Structures are given as C-alpha cells and as structure tokens.
Amino acid sequence: MFQQRTHTCGQLTKEDTGKKVVLNGWVDRIRNLGGLIFVLVRDRYGKTQVVFDPNDNKEVYERSLELKNEFVVSITGVVRTRPEKDINLGMKTGEIEVLATQLEIISESEVPPIYINKDEDVSENLRLKYRYLDLRKEKMQKNLIIRHQVMKATRDYLSSQNFLEIETPYLTKSTPEGARDFLVPSRLKPGTFYALPQSPQLFKQLLMVAGFDRYFQIARCFRDEDFRADRQPEFTQIDIEASFIKREDIFNVTEQLIKDIFQKTINEKIVVPFRRYTYDDVMNKYGSDKPDTRYGMEFIELSNYFEETEAKFIKEELANGSVLKGFIIPEKAENFARSKFDELVEYVKSLGSSGMIWISLTNSGDIRSNIKKIAEREIRKLIENDIIKKNSVMLMILGENSKVNQILGQLRNKIIKQEFEKKSGFDFLWVIDFPMFSWSEEEQRIMAEHHPFTMPNLEDFKKFKDIDPLKIKSQSYDLVINGYEIASGSIRIHDRTIQKEVFEVLGLSENEIEEKFGFLIEAFKYGAPPHGGIAVGMDRLVSVLVGEDSIKEVIAFPKTASGSDPMTGAPSPVSKKQLDELNLILLNELTNKEE
Amino acid sequence: MFQQRTHTCGQLTKEDTGKKVVLNGWVDRIRNLGGLIFVLVRDRYGKTQVVFDPNDNKEVYERSLELKNEFVVSITGVVRTRPEKDINLGMKTGEIEVLATQLEIISESEVPPIYINKDEDVSENLRLKYRYLDLRKEKMQKNLIIRHQVMKATRDYLSSQNFLEIETPYLTKSTPEGARDFLVPSRLKPGTFYALPQSPQLFKQLLMVAGFDRYFQIARCFRDEDFRADRQPEFTQIDIEASFIKREDIFNVTEQLIKDIFQKTINEKIVVPFRRYTYDDVMNKYGSDKPDTRYGMEFIELSNYFEETEAKFIKEELANGSVLKGFIIPEKAENFARSKFDELVEYVKSLGSSGMIWISLTNSGDIRSNIKKIAEREIRKLIENDIIKKNSVMLMILGENSKVNQILGQLRNKIIKQEFEKKSGFDFLWVIDFPMFSWSEEEQRIMAEHHPFTMPNLEDFKKFKDIDPLKIKSQSYDLVINGYEIASGSIRIHDRTIQKEVFEVLGLSENEIEEKFGFLIEAFKYGAPPHGGIAVGMDRLVSVLVGEDSIKEVIAFPKTASGSDPMTGAPSPVSKKQLDELNLILLNELTNKEE
Secondary structure, X not given: OOOOOOOOOOOOOHHHOOOEEEEEEEEEEEEEEOOEEEEEEEEOOEEEEEEEOOOOOHHHHHHHOOOOOOOEEEEEEEEEEOOHHHOOOOOOOOOEEEEEEEEXXXXXXXXXXXXXXXXXXXXXXXXXXXXXXXXXXXXXHHHHHHHHHHHHHHHHHHHHOOOEEOOOOOOEOOOOOOOOOOEEEOOOOOOOEEEOOOXXXXXXXXXXXXXXXXXXXXXXXXXXXXXXXXXXXXXXXXXXXXXXXXXXXXXXXXXXXXHHHHHHHHOOOOOOOOEEEEHHHHHHHHOOOOOOHHHOOOOEEOHHHHOOOOOHXXXXXXXXXXXXXXXXXXXXXXXXXXXXXXXXXHHHHHOOOOOOEEXXXXXXXXXEEOOHHHHHHHHHHHHXXXXXXXXXXXXXXXXXXXXXXXXXXXHHHXXXXXXXXXOOOOOEEEEEOOEOEEEEOOOOEEEEOOOOOEOEOHHXXXXXXXXXXXXXXXXXXXXXXXXXXXXXXXXXXXXXXXXXXXXXXXXXXXXXXXXXXXHHHHHOOEOOOOEEEEEEEHHHHHXXXXXXXXXXXXXXXXXXXXXXXXXXXXXXXXXXXXXHHOOEEEHHHHHHHHO | OOOOOOOOOOOOOHHHOOOEEEEEEEEEEEEEEOOEEXXXXXXXXXXXXXXXXXXXXXXXXXXXXXXXXXXXXEEEEEEEEOOHHHOOOOOOOOOEEEEEEEEEEEXXXXXXXXXXXOOOOOOHHHHHHOHHHHOOOHHHHHHHHHHHHXXXXXXXXXXXXXXXXXXXXXXXXXXXXXXXXXXXXXXXOOOOEEEOOOOOHHHHHHHHHOOOOEEEEEEEEEOOOXXXXXXXXXXXXXXXXXXXXXXXXXXXXXXXHHHHHHHHHHOOOOOOOOEEEEHHHHHHHHOOOOOOHHHOOOOEEOHHHHOOOOOHHHHHHHHOOOEEEEEEEOOOHHHOOHHHHXXXXXXXXXXXXXXXXXXXXXXXXXXXXXXXXXXXXXXXXHHXXXXXXXXXXXXXXXXXXXXXXXXXXXXXXXXXXXXXXXXOOOOEEEEEOOEOEEEEOOOOEEEEXXXXXXXXXXXXXXXXXXXXXXXXXXXXXXEEEOOEEEXXXXXXXXXXXXXXXXXXXXXXXXXXXXXXXXXXXXXXXXXXXXXXXXXXXXXXXXXXXXOOOOHHHHOOOOOOOOOOOOOOOOOEOOOHHHHHHOOEEEHHHHHHHHO
C-alpha cells in the first residue's frame, strides 16, 4: 500500500517551506545536474520539482536512478525554497522544491508511444489509440476541465432560473425525418428496433404538454451521417425548452447563459444583447447564415454603377434581372498578384459561376482589373466615390441574386482563411426569420429547414396552399459565434391542425403522420401550452471557448471520421449467439454462404 | 398571441392584494357556486383560484362557461383576499383569489383519458401511453423536481470536491462479460457493431490512467436483461472514480454526498459515518447482502440448545455439521394461526428447505410449535433464557449454514412484507469484503461477483492457484439503504499481471483477454495510478428519497416490463432501406421467405 499524498503537485509555495509532504504523481521529466537528480512530478493540478541528493540520502538517491518518464511515484520529502537562480515564476510551485527522503515506485511505465510533455505532430490515429496518454497533455487536461466548467456553469445558471433538468430516453422510436437514425435491435420484440435520439425534441415538447414549463438537459444526441471532418456520431447539446414564452424570452435566457459561461470559464466579459440579422440580411451581406463578421467585407451591390457600362455582357445581364455584387478586401492589394486572381476565378467557376470580376487599387493609385479595358470609366467612379480605397481589392460576381450571395459567401470564407490571421475575440449574433422549408436537391423534395415542429410565420402560413412554400418564413433562430452555428431553436407548433398541415407540405401521407408522429398530435389534444426552445452545441461551444478548431480536442474519447475508436476497436464484430438472440443475420455473410 | 403571465400559479399571497396580474396555466377544477364560476388554475408551481363574476364582467363570465378541465388559459385579473370562510391555509395561495377581467383560451382539451387531479387505479399501460398527462399529477411533478434537485446537489457537492464531470462515449465496444449488451449496427463498417455501455467502467479507469484523478459523471447505462418488475433497460448512475485513494476516501465522499442530497432535497439530517458489516456478517445475521435492518429480526444460532435434543432428526443433522438458526418475530404471536405457519412451511420448501421449525409463545404463556411434542425441553430453555419472549414467534431452519442463511433471509423478507407496516426513516449501511468470485448455476462457470476489474484481497489472491477461488475476498463494497443496494464500488486493479490472472480465473483465454480487454491491459503499461470508485443508482436513490416502491415513479419516460414505450410505440419495425444500409436481414423474414 502506497503513501497517500498530503498535497497535489500544483499546491506547494514558499509558505510551505520546511513542511514534510507527500506527493503522488507521474514523472514528467528527469534531469541529472551536478550530481543531483531533479525530477518534475506531475498531476492534474501542476508540477513540482523534487531533488534527490546523494549527500542527503544515498539510498533514496540511488533508487531515483531507476525512475523513467511516466512512472507513477509517491515521494516523501521536505519543502525548501529554491536557490535564487533556479526560481521559476512561470510556475505556481516555481519558488520551491522538495528534497526527497522517501521514494516509492507505484507503477512503472514503458516508453510511451507519444510524448506527454512536448508537442509533436503525430497521427490522429495514434493519438486516439493511446488517448489515455494523449489526455495527459496539459492542453487536453485544460480543455476537459473547461468543458466541465461549462457544464457546471450551465446547470448553475439554468437551475437558478427555475429550469429543471429532466432526463429523456436514449432508447426511442425511429422517426427518420432529418438525419439517419442509429438503430438498436430489440431482443424481446424480435424484428423491431429502438432508435438512438437525434435530439430530445419530441420528449421535451411532451414535457411542455406535461406542464414542466422550464426544462433543460445536457443530452447526448446521435446521428448516423457520413462523418465529415468535424462531425461526431454522438455529440452533446444543452437542450432548453420553455412554455408560456415568446422568442425574446429564449434570447434573453440564452444570452445570460452564454454570458455566464464565458465569465466563469475564461473570465471574458460578454456584452448582451447580441446583434440580430434576419436570414435575408446575412445572406445578402455575407452570403452565409453563419457569418464571421469580425472580418468585415460586407457585400455591396454595384449594379447601378454598371447599368450604362460599355462592358456589354454586364449591361445585358443586368438588364435581364441579374445583380452585380462584390466585397472589398482592405489593405491587401500588395498581396494579390495576377496569378492569385486567376486562381480565384477558377475557384468561383468550380462553384458554378461564369466568372469573377476583380479590381485592385495599389497604394500608388495603379488600377489593375480584368475589366479595365472595357469598364475603366465605372472603375474610376467606384474609386471617386470612395468605394474602392487605396491598397484594396474588390471581387465581384454577376448573376441571379441568391446564387451570387452563395458564391460570394464561399469566396469570402476562402479569402478569410487565405489572407487573414485568425482573429481573437468573440463575435456573437442572432440570425432570425429563417425560411420554414427548403428544397433538397439530394432527395428531390421539400424539407423542413429547421425541423417540422417549428412554428411557421402564421401570416405566411395561412396562405400555404396558394404560395410557394419556400417563401414561408418560420419563427426560428440561430446563435452564431465566430462563424459557427452554436445554437439553434424556434418557437414550436402547439396546434394539431398547423402541425398536420406542415407535415402535408413535407409530403407525408395521413398514414405516415399517424404512424410516426401520432403520439405528438394526440398530445396536442389535451391542452398544449405555447412553447419554444433552443439547443446549444456543447462540443462546438467549448472548442470556440478554448480556441480549438476541431471538436475532437474537447471530447474525451472521440471517434475518427469513419466512426471508429482506435483504442477499443469499436465498432467490432459480435458473436453469432448475440445476433441470433436479436433475430438478425448479416447480409454479406448470407450472400457468401449462398455463393 | 397570448398574454404572458406576470406570476406563476403558486406565487400570489395576501401581499399582492390589489395587483393586476396575468396567470397562464391549466384549468384544474371548475365550480359553479352561487352564480359565480370558480376556476382553479394550475401550473408546476401551484394552483390559484380565479373567480368569474357576472356582476363584475358579464362578457368574461360568459366566456368562462366554455371552460373545461385541462384547457390552457391566460387570465388577467385583480388579486383580492378571500372571504374569511373561504381561506385555505393548506395552499400557499389559499388566502387570495383573482377576480377575472380577461380570459383567453390558449388551447382546448378533450376529456383526458386519465384523471389529473385525483387518484385512481389505472393500468400502467394507460399511464405510460398518456405519460404527458400522467406527469401533470402533483406527485409526479414533485418526484421529477426532487430528481432534478438530487442531480444538482450531486454535481454541486462533487464539483466542490474537485471532481470533474467528464462524458464518456455511448457508442462503445461490446465486451459481454456481465449482462447482455444492447448492440448498435455500424453502417460505415458493415458487419460490425457498437454496444451501448453497461456502465462507463473501462472509460473511467482510463481517465484515471490519463491523470484525471477525480472524475464523476451522471451517466446513462444500458443492460439488455429480461426486465424484471422494477428493472429498466436504461438507467442512470452517479459514476465516481478517484486515484491515489483508499477505500476510506470513497466512503467519506459517498457519505458526504448522500448527506448533502438528503439535506438539500427533503431536509433530512443523516448521521455519518454509516455502520459497516462484512459480507459474511450480513449473510449470517440477515441472510441478505442488502438487509433492511430497521425491522431487526437478526438470526440467532440455536444449534447448541439442540445438541442433546430428543428430536432425532435435529440431533443427527447437527452432528453432521448442519446448523439450526432462526429469528424472532416480536409482538406478533396473536397474528400467527396454524394455517399461517403451514403456508410458511410450504414457502421454505419451495426454496429448497426440507422444512421449518416454528415456535409461538402467547401473552398468556401458551406454547405452540411443530416440534413441541419432541423438543419441549429445549423450547422451555429458550423461553427461560429470554430468547423467546411473550407474544413472539420464532422461525427456524436446519441445514448447511450458507443455505440456511439464504432461506432464512428470504423468509425474513417475506415476513417483513407480510406482517409489518412500511417503516419510515432511513437505514444506511455499508457491506464490505464481498467474495471476489461466485459460481453461476445458470452459466455453469465462475463469474466475478462485482466485476473483473475489482482488486481482490491480495493476501487471498496470491494463493489463487492453490485455493478455492470462491474463498477469495475482494476490495469491494455496497451501500444499502432501506434494503436496497443503492451504490456499489471497489478498489480497482491497476496492475497488468493481477488483471490477467483474474481473467484467467474467470476462464478467459489469452486470445479472449487480448481481444476484449487488450486496450485496458495495454494502458496499465504506461504508469497506472492506484484507483477506485463507486456507482450510485440514481433511479433507486430518488425512489427511496420520495418513498416510492417503483423506480418508474421517478423516471419521466420509463419502459414497460417488456421494454416497450406505449406512448411512442418504441421499439418498432423499420424500413427495408434502413436495414439494407446496415447490412442486416431479419432472421424470421428470411425463414418466412424460404418456406
């Protein structure tokens, strides 16, 4: 049995000088200097320097020679102040060291396959296979500690506002409306399946019907999508729902929650309320429903400057209803060689644009442009009107407005990545008034832009049989931070008739509505309160807080892009007995057998 | 758009008299008295009486005639004190009422299939099908509110002690060692499966290896067992693990946690530390590893009283190593007619006993017993020695000690249920030193009594090749409250060699060890700290706190005993497309096709 610590490795200071202490932790670094052994002992709380001195205790000194990195040790010793020259004010324990009087090796370690105490560029696969070592890194420890603090601050704030955390089931019914469900075969009812929830949406709405007027849950959600670089098959959201509220109430709660989280975790003071843009606004200004506005570069419509241009193709397109829009890249003209413009032209063509117009004005007043020959007059007008300033570049796209927005949006994002240093600070904004429906090219049908339980704008919706459904707005909203959609929510439908009509627009038959969502519509028969809510993406929120690009850096045990865990080997084959019990056969095995 | 509430229905008091207020809520009850309509409006916070007076506002009065139970309403009115005779001090709002000046019907309700405002005996199926109505009941609201408070108190306490909440994956690897896993087919790796975790056990141990020395998580766990009356396929546990600790540290944290929870939720002061019994102790005294000691009735060994008895069958069995043990049911002799004893004899026979000896001593000193004729001398001695007191009953079993314990234990439980009123108060105890292994009759093999990661008693274990493994104790412990196992934990193995040896005792081959648990044993190569922990069953803890027998009363959306949800219809059939994507065929469909 080992000697238990009296202090952590992040605790001792000058005040403790002379104390006899016990430390437990990992050997972080060993140095042999002037006949002494210096060992840095590490735990979650910090590092402490331990000295082994042969003149003080020869036996313990000699045992210290056996130590290697990552050994787990229990060290007894006496705290003393370091010699002046060795003081390290960058460390909390940097003014002291512990002179060892006893050394116990609790666990040995082989040479770890990845470094703990220095940065190196190892493959994601190796990091995840040895995640328990990867997580020993100071950065990963900090990330998970902040994640804990975010969860704690969330629960503290919401509980203080009378929200109740209520757990909803993870074994639920499959209602494939949005993404693909993960399925769980039932053994007791052979041939049937549970689904893992894509979100607690229906259950939280039923809790509203049950009268729990302020609910939240930090809930795991599951989506069986083709995992893109930064998507995980399971993810965590702060799920919030309330009754007898209006949109402003949800905004207020969310803003206070975010403010509290930033304050309590990274001591950042956030100004609320956040700016608001309509969906149409941000699309017209930034070509994205989650713009990072810290980089400016709002779109400007320039059609009126070119209505009488000699550049025939522009004039004709404008006459046919096209628009000419662009954005300015300030202070960057020196960075843009002809070849760079050519690359950007190729890029926008790959997005479906017929081309891109570019204008560059150097500090010395030189104009370069791919339309200089045919439209110099208009270019000079833009300069005279101070739209194009010195040392700036303008990129423009001509075409149908929504397509122009979309292409300029992607172009703007590319320029941000390519031309700018990552900005610090936080940029918060609400996007409101999303369309209720959108057209899915992939599935060739109308989909719900948010989800089918979103309350449409009733002014629009009462005409739903007569107008293009894509023109109907909804009572939904997103919270965007630094270009990431951090939260998404809406006022919900609480009326059976409206709910059924929305399902009809989505092309569900009476039977399908009944089979999939009958219980929700049934619930609305018995006094459903007006309600609405929001869901905050925990993984992304934490990654933004700590400044990580990938959410994998803030999840203890994430999966790879193919959904596997190199450490445990999940997912893995299972025994025939397990499959038999579930009434299942693997299709490929059956095919092999028949061959 | 509705008028939003200014107050909840549990808020207004005499102090608010004269205020103009808006309430939102459900119509709980309607009375028509003396030309006035009285409506009790309900929300999560309470109920408030609203009066509609035709002399005050005829139009609003007339609209109030449309109201029915469970309508959702917004009512504007003025607070006034009730006439003296109508004051109800049992309600927080019982001294006031609101005279309605405006009435808005937000949602109508059909007649609900179950009563909200009175108790009735409806089937579980009906309650679960309309769970959103069942949850409107005051009792259910209270239960879920307390559950929220338990979770909050848990997180507050553990966070204050530097424990970090860290989320572990729900899509994990199948390692069928204890219960049966729920499986989740992987689409991206056809033919492979994730498993839903039976507990975060391995991940929390890996977090210890990673250096997060104090971890907790309120985690969902999944077991695909044949659901007994009070078991759920998914359940919640407070999962706790710590490094560099000993058993006493876990006891201390758990006791303080439980103390905090009882104090903060039901204002019950709990005395710590809790009593401790070894496993052998409780088995010998109560025949159960989770005894409810509030009912007393400890077992007494009586063999020595009967060594020289004329009752030959007793004497012979005792000579052959059997024991005679029994317990006293105090103050109950009057309740035990001959027929009751006969029933109990049949009961113990159904448990595998050859019979039961019973003695009853009435208040007037009459002795009744099924061995009175052959052992009156010994009975009188028991009375003389004050072992059997007046008006009490003794039940005894003869046989091999562990079997006697087991049968007496079940008998004692039956007597508790049958003869005693449910006791109030709370009975806490630790059971320690469980056996490391047990023999599974069902699987005909040695199983881990706790789980295979439990540290055995090392004194015992170093002889594991020479002694009966069932004799080896482990460093495990259970917390028992009122006869329920509320928490279970152990010091874990952190040494590869011991871990492998334990797997060997369990009959796993080298290959199986590597395939299933290779990653854990690999992790122990790189400096594993000593660690241990505990898991508290949240559902049972809350049910004990609120005095419910069934955990379904403290779960928002539980499943039936067959694992189904009558509300959503889960589990349910899924589309062929979904199965195809998962590379699966249903065995029964295939069979049908072939026929």
